[in-house]
Amino acid sequence: MREQVDLRISDAAARLECSTAKVSRLETGKGKPKVRDVRDLLDLYGSRDEVRNARLLTLAADAQEQDWLSEFRDVIGDMIADHMAQYVSLERDSAVLKQYEVDLIPGLLQTPEYIEVVCMAFFPERSERERRRFIDFRVARQDLLRRQPEPPEASFIVSEAAIIRPIGGAEVLRRQLATLQAQLEGPLSYVDFRVLPTRVDASEALGGPISVIKFPDTDQDVVYLEGREGATYLETNADVARYEAKFSVLERASLSRAESLRRLAQEVEDLASS
Numbered sequence: 673m674r675e676q677v678d679l680r681i682s683d684a685a686a687r688l689e690c691s692t693a694k695v696s697r698l699e700t701g702k703g704k705p706k707v708r709d710v711r712d713l714l715d716l717y718g719s720r721d722e723v724r725n726a727r728l729l730t731l732a733a734d735a736q737e738q739d740w741l742s743e744f745r746d747v748i749g750d751m752i753a754d755h756m757a758q759y760v761s762l763e764r765d766s767a768v769l770k771q772y773e774v775d776l777i778p779g780l781l782q783t784p785e786y787i788e789v790v791c792m793a794f795f796p797e798r799s800e801r802e803r804r805r806f807i808d809f810r811v812a813r814q815d816l817l818r819r820q821p822e823p824p825e826a827s828f829i830v831s832e833a834a835i836i837r838p839i840g841g842a843e844v845l846r847r848q849l850a851t852l853q854a855q856l857e858g859p860l861s862y863v864d865f866r867v868l869p870t871r872v873d874a875s876e877a878l879g880g881p882i883s884v885i886k887f888p889d890t891d892q893d894v895v896y897l898e899g900r901e902g903a904t905y906l907e908t909n910a911d912v913a914r915y916e917a918k919f920s921v922l923e924r925a926s927l928s929r930a931e932s933l934r935r936l937a938q939e940v941e942d943l944a945s946s
Contacts, residue, residue, distance in 0.1 A: 673717045674699075687716045693892040693907040702765050702887055707732045740764075744809045751795060751806050755903040759883070759896050760813055766824045768886035770919050772868075772877070773830045775837065777848060780814050781828065781855070781865075786848040787811070789840030817860060827864040829922050831877065835867060835939050846943035853936045866926035867935050874925040876918040884915055 674684055681699075685692045688709050697703035705713075710732040714725050741748065741757060748757045763769060771778050777786060787810045791803045798806075817823055838845045856865050868877060883896040895906040895915045906912070927935060 673713075673719065677717050679717070684713060684716065687712050691905070691907050693894065696892045697765075697887070702892075703761070705732050740812060740815075743812070744805065747802070747805045747809055751798065751802060752809060753902075756898075759898075759903065762885050762894055762896075763813075763883075764816060765887060766816075766885045767822075767888040768826075768884075769824045770827045770882075770884040770886075770916070771829070772882040772919060772922055773828070773834055774877070774881055775831070776834055776839065777830065777852065778828050779810060780817055780826075781852055781860075782810065782814075783848050783851050784811055785844055786839065789844055817863065823862070826862075827866075827919075827923075829866045829868055829919070829926050831868050832870045832935075835936065838943075842943050842946055846940055849936050849943070850940045853933060853940065856933060856936075864929055865932055866923060866929060867932040868922060868926045872925045874922055876921045877925075882915055882919060884912065884919060886912075 674681070681692045681695050684695045688695065694703065698705045698709070707729055710728055714728065719725055741761060744752070748754070771780075776782075776790065779787075782790070784807055787807045788803065791798075791806050795803060795806065817826060835845075835849060839848075852865075856863060868874065879897075881898055883898070884893070885896065886893040892907065893909075893912045895911055897904040897906070906915070926932070
């Protein structure tokens with residue numbers, strides 16, 4: 673429809689107040705449009721076919737209803753920031769996922785007990801029910817790594833600080849690390865997991881967490897940089913290449929996967945005896 677009225681992707685992006693990458697993902701079936709977005713695009717394209725318009729709006733509404741995120745409408749925008757919900761939606765469509773974490777075990781690898789401690793730190797004023805919903809959301813998000821038949825090609829690098837800082841106490845951390853080790857040796861054996869030693873000089877580790885999300889059959893990949901009060905999305909090919917290079921440097925500075933698993937086992941043993 674856009675091509676029929678001789679408009680560019682940038683014209684559609686301007687109407688939706690979003691990136692051209694998002695419009696490209698919508699047009700190639702890599703993302704689910706909101707009903708409001710479909711309505712805005714139909715208006716921009718001057719569509720007067722009421723039957724087709726109604727059908728497209730119904731399809732958009734049905735897609736949103738079936739989206740697993742819709743189950744957590746009560747916490748998205750409240751406890752779960754919009755930028756995080758957007759990230760999870762992109763993460764869900766990924767073919768390749770690369771994450772570097774500084775202070776915490778990556779969210780996709782956290783145990784419910786560990787998530788609860790993180791939730792208490794960020795939302796101490798919330799009710800028990802609200803925190804439970806947040807935990808349910810985080811656990812449901814982890815189904816991505818068990819997606820069949822093709823989970824994303826996932827790589828995680830964590831700073832050594834994340835596996836020695838006793839979030840919630842030594843016993844909570846011990847159970848988290850023991851569970852992580854068992855998962856990586858079992859159902860998540862395909863996942864690349866590495867520990868970046870604290871004594872390694874790696875300037876690329878400065879500046880906070882990094883996520884690189886790559887999609888199948890598209891050049892609209894994304895870098896996500898999360899901060900305490902918001903997030904930044906970088907979507908140019910140059911930015912993606914730059915952060916992939918940073919990730920590769922961190923990978924080379926990290927322990928191998930086998931060494932990282934041994935480091936987890938060592939920490940589990942030390943925590944058990946402390």
